[in-house]
Amino acid sequence: MAKEMIAMLLAGGQGSRLYALTHKLAKPAVPFGGKYRIIDFPLSNCVNSGIDTVGILTQYQPLVLNEYIGNGQPWDLDRLYGGVHVLPPYQQASGSDWYKGTANAIYQNISFIERYNPQYVIILSGDQICKQDYSDFLRFHKEKGAEFSVAVMEVPWDEASRFGLMVADENDKITEFQEKPKNPKSNLASMGIYIFNWDILKKYLIEDEADPNSENDFGNNIIPNLLRDGRNMYAYHFSGYWKDVGTISSLWEANMEVLDPEHSGINLFDDEWKIYSRNSGMPGHKISPEAVVENSMITDGCRISGTVKHSILFAGVRVEPGAEVEDAVVMGGSVIKSGAVVKHCIVAENVVIGENAVVGAMPADGEKAVATIGPGVYVGSNAKIGPNAMVNNNVKDGDVQW
Amino acid sequence: MVNTNTSALGIIFPNSYDSLVPELVSERLMASIPFAGRYRMVDFLLSSMVNSGIDNISIIVRKNYHSLMDHLGSGREWDLTRKNGGLSIFPPYSEKNVKVYSGRVEAVASILDFLETQKEKYVILSDTHTAVNFDFRKMLDEHISSGADVSVAYKKEEIPEGFKKIEVGRSDLYYTLSIDNGRVNRIFINAPEPGPQNFSMNIYIMDRKFLMEQVKGAYARGYVYFERDILAPRLEKLHVHAYEFTGYTARISDMKSYFDENMKLLDDENLDGLFSPSPVYTKIRDDNPTRYINGATAKNVMVADGCVIEGDIENCVLFRGVKVGKGAKVKNCVLMQDTVIEDGAEVEYLITDKNVTITAGKSMKGADTHPVYVAKYQVV
Numbered sequence: 172m173a174k175e176m177i178a179m180l181l182a183g184g185q186g187s188r189l190y191a192l193t194h195k196l197a198k199p200a201v202p203f204g205g206k207y208r209i210i211d212f213p214l215s216n217c218v219n220s221g222i223d224t225v226g227i228l229t230q231y232q233p234l235v236l237n238e239y240i241g242n243g244q245p246w247d248l249d250r251l252y253g254g255v256h257v258l259p260p261y262q263q264a265s266g267s268d269w270y271k272g273t274a275n276a277i278y279q280n281i282s283f284i285e286r287y288n289p290q291y292v293i294i295l296s297g298d299q300i301c302k303q304d305y306s307d308f309l310r311f312h313k314e315k316g317a318e319f320s321v322a323v324m325e326v327p328w329d330e331a332s333r334f335g336l337m338v339a340d341e342n343d344k345i346t347e348f349q350e351k352p353k354n355p356k357s358n359l360a361s362m363g364i365y366i367f368n369w370d371i372l373k374k375y376l377i378e379d380e381a382d383p384n385s386e387n388d389f390g391n392n393i394i395p396n397l398l399r400d401g402r403n404m405y406a407y408h409f410s411g412y413w414k415d416v417g418t419i420s421s422l423w424e425a426n427m428e429v430l431d432p433e434h435s436g437i438n439l440f441d442d443e444w445k446i447y448s449r450n451s452g453m454p455g456h457k458i459s460p461e462a463v464v465e466n467s468m469i470t471d472g473c474r475i476s477g478t479v480k481h482s483i484l485f486a487g488v489r490v491e492p493g494a495e496v497e498d499a500v501v502m503g504g505s506v507i508k509s510g511a512v513v514k515h516c517i518v519a520e521n522v523v524i525g526e527n528a529v530v531g532a533m534p535a536d537g538e539k540a541v542a543t544i545g546p547g548v549y550v551g552s553n554a555k556i557g558p559n560a561m562v563n564n565n566v567k568d569g570d571v572q573w
Numbered sequence: 574m575v576n577t578n579t580s581a582l583g584i585i586f587p588n589s590y591d592s593l594v595p596e597l598v599s600e601r602l603m604a605s606i607p608f609a610g611r612y613r614m615v616d617f618l619l620s621s622m623v624n625s626g627i628d629n630i631s632i633i634v635r636k637n638y639h640s641l642m643d644h645l646g647s648g649r650e651w652d653l654t655r656k657n658g659g660l661s662i663f664p665p666y667s668e669k670n671v672k673v674y675s676g677r678v679e680a681v682a683s684i685l686d687f688l689e690t691q692k693e694k695y696v697i698l699s700d701t702h703t704a705v706n707f708d709f710r711k712m713l714d715e716h717i718s719s720g721a722d723v724s725v726a727y728k729k730e731e732i733p734e735g736f737k738k739i740e741v742g743r744s745d746l747y748y749t750l751s752i753d754n755g756r757v758n759r760i761f762i763n764a765p766e767p768g769p770q771n772f773s774m775n776i777y778i779m780d781r782k783f784l785m786e787q788v789k790g791a792y793a794r795g796y797v798y799f800e801r802d803i804l805a806p807r808l809e810k811l812h813v814h815a816y817e818f819t820g821y822t823a824r825i826s827d828m829k830s831y832f833d834e835n836m837k838l839l840d841d842e843n844l845d846g847l848f849s850p851s852p853v854y855t856k857i858r859d860d861n862p863t864r865y866i867n868g869a870t871a872k873n874v875m876v877a878d879g880c881v882i883e884g885d886i887e888n889c890v891l892f893r894g895v896k897v898g899k900g901a902k903v904k905n906c907v908l909m910q911d912t913v914i915e916d917g918a919e920v921e922y923l924i925t926d927k928n929v930t931i932t933a934g935k936s937m938k939g940a941d942t943h944p945v946y947v948a949k950y951q952v953v
Contacts, residue, residue: 206861430864445859446861450859452853452854453848454610454838454875455878456876457844457876458871460872462872465865467865469863469876470862470878474841
């Protein structure tokens with residue numbers, strides 16, 4: 172039986188700008204928003220949109236991601252026919268190769284897609300925080316009679332030159348594509364989410380593969396080739412919350428925005444569009460009599476005895492008496508020992524911040540630095556970690572790092 | 574077989590002691606009473622069994638079991654969707670002269686055919702009114718080395734008040750043991766002695782074949798209760814070994830104890846006692862983390878995921894999805910899942926069942942000896 176549309180999720184990105192968080196973790200597996208990982212968003216969007224077949228293309232540090240996805244059950248994607256499949260590069264009779272680019276990753280999995288004989292394929296990115304109804308995107312694609320559609324966001328004109336831009340006419344038909352241009356003709360930024368008619372995608376993937384000069388990339392090769400041939404290409408306007416969390420500061424910012432859904436628009440409390448995740452299975456969190464908790468999100472398994480302000484605490488975080496946590500993202504299982512001060516920073520999973528240590532600082536005017544402590548790091552007692560630091564190794568008692 | 578599985582199957586009696594908490598079981602049974610913020614009573618037993626390597630578990634239900642079926646589903650959350658074994662739920666047969674069982678003998682008799690075909694050498698029987706992190710492997714090892722016919726777990730403690738109120742003639746019985754050198758030599762039925770007793774936890778281990786033989790014989794004679802009719806009269810012949818459990822137990826014996834046992838978990842030592850060494854599994858709801866906003870304050874509380882707190886909470890246990898509005902004051906309360914305390918409401922010593930709403934500005938107060946209970950879906 173044919174599927175109307177299946178999803179291919181690009182999750183091979185190294186996330187080099189998140190280095191402290193991603194040197195042992197694929198970027199889509201980076202924790203987000205108290206109990207999620209980034210990949211929960213596209214996966215939940217898929218299942219909430221009625222897409223029940225998802226291929227996840229991985230190649231960089233896939234162990235955690237593979238285990239996290241498992242059989243896909245937390246997202247209701249454990250299906251007899253379809254469901255979620257992790258697709259690493261594999262050896263074929265003709266040889267084997269790493270995924271050379273985004274288009275090549277899909278090219279190498281043409282036979283996976285053919286198993287489901289879909290009419291449409293949606294290409295998703297594994298590094299965005301966004302709640303989007305892909306079925307509405309498909310409705311648009313069909314209404315326009317498109318062969319290719321891309322989801323676009325209006326961005327401020329003065330920032331437009333940072334993005335890949337779609338120039339479109341009044342019918343949303345795309346006439347031109349500009350990759351990070353100096354003089355933008357449009358402020359419609361590509362979100363990197365595409366719907367293709369499968370026959371068209373397949374044709375262009377094969378053609379692209381045959382071109383030795385191609386970078387095998389959707390933005391640089393496939394889309395320009397579609398334009399060259401005058402294909403029916405349309406831009407689908409998306410206006411909800413969307414954030415590419417490719418940098419430490421954007422990741423921190425997106426987490427902080429979760430604390431203020433009334434203004435930021437990223438609402439995790441939406442029963443109509445739940446974001447699913449693999450559960451920690453810990454008992455409820457506890458706040459002791461001497462603790463102070465203000466304007467924060469706290470997850471199961473936390474034990475708070477210190478002060479927590481405007482922060483996100485993931486499952487099983489402990490904040491000991493006298494410790495202070497402010498404007499911070501503290502990931503699962505980390506311990507903030509008594510007297511430690513943790514501010515304006517990201518603390519990864521299973522970190523210990525020693526007694527009276529200081530991590531990060533509230534920013535002075537104009538500064539945006541977010542201190543980052545990598546997973547499993549031990550920060551010794553009385554150590555001091557400056558607001559620009561990215562710490563990947565244990566810090567000795569009393570040491571100072573900037 | 575590699576030594577990861579335990580050669581024992583579990584049989585759970587989810588309706589035992591329903592009569593002690595009539596309010597809480599009006600639409601459910603003991604096993605599905607919400608407890609400890611995000612769990613149901615049965616979760617503790619199921620998790621303990623699974624963590625002890627038992628993956629063939631039968632639940633013999635008597636009545637009001639819809640909530641339990643809904644909670645358990647296929648048993649996946651407890652890792653009990655197995656090809657061999659897994660979770661089996663036995664509803665009462667609908668036959669001529671239909672009569673739901675009242676004691677263990679009748680209950681087990683109804684699944685004799687099933688027991689006949691199982692492979693496990695031992696069976697473990699248990700009720701669900703006690704939340705506990707129990708190592709069944711340890712008890713089974715002791716049972717085997719003792720050479721006993723039956724082992725029974727007990728804890729040295731005073732008989733809970735709720736049990737003392739059980740009237741003669743009520744179907745729920747409780748048992749205290751007289752023990753000599755590890756062997757039970759007398760079983761007392763509903764004997765409200767003061768001071769610490771060897772109080773039976775109603776957890777039994779025995780050979781599967783042995784159980785089947787005993788039950789067949791007893792059932793033919795019209796016996797009802799395993800303890801009263803099979804064990805107690807024959808302690809000289811039967812070797813009944815007493816296994817002392819010294820870990821943490823939270824026992825529901827009346828509404829007061831339900832309130833107290835929830836509150837006791839605000840003490841870290843008790844919480845760790847119940848949730849370690851092994852994890853406790855439950856049905857997943859995919860709630861978001863809990864949010865504290867708009868000047869909320871929280872002191873000495875345990876709060877599950879999915880809550881939104883805008884008011885003041887103190888000495889409370891909040892289940893999943895509870896909302897506390899602006900300016901609301903909630904003190905010494907147990908609020909079950911999806912309770913809503915609207916803006917400005919003030920409540921103290923309250924137990925709210927699922928989906929209760931206390932409307933804006935209302936004030937409700939119980940006493941520490943008599944917490945007020947508000948039933949499911951009530952709007953106050």
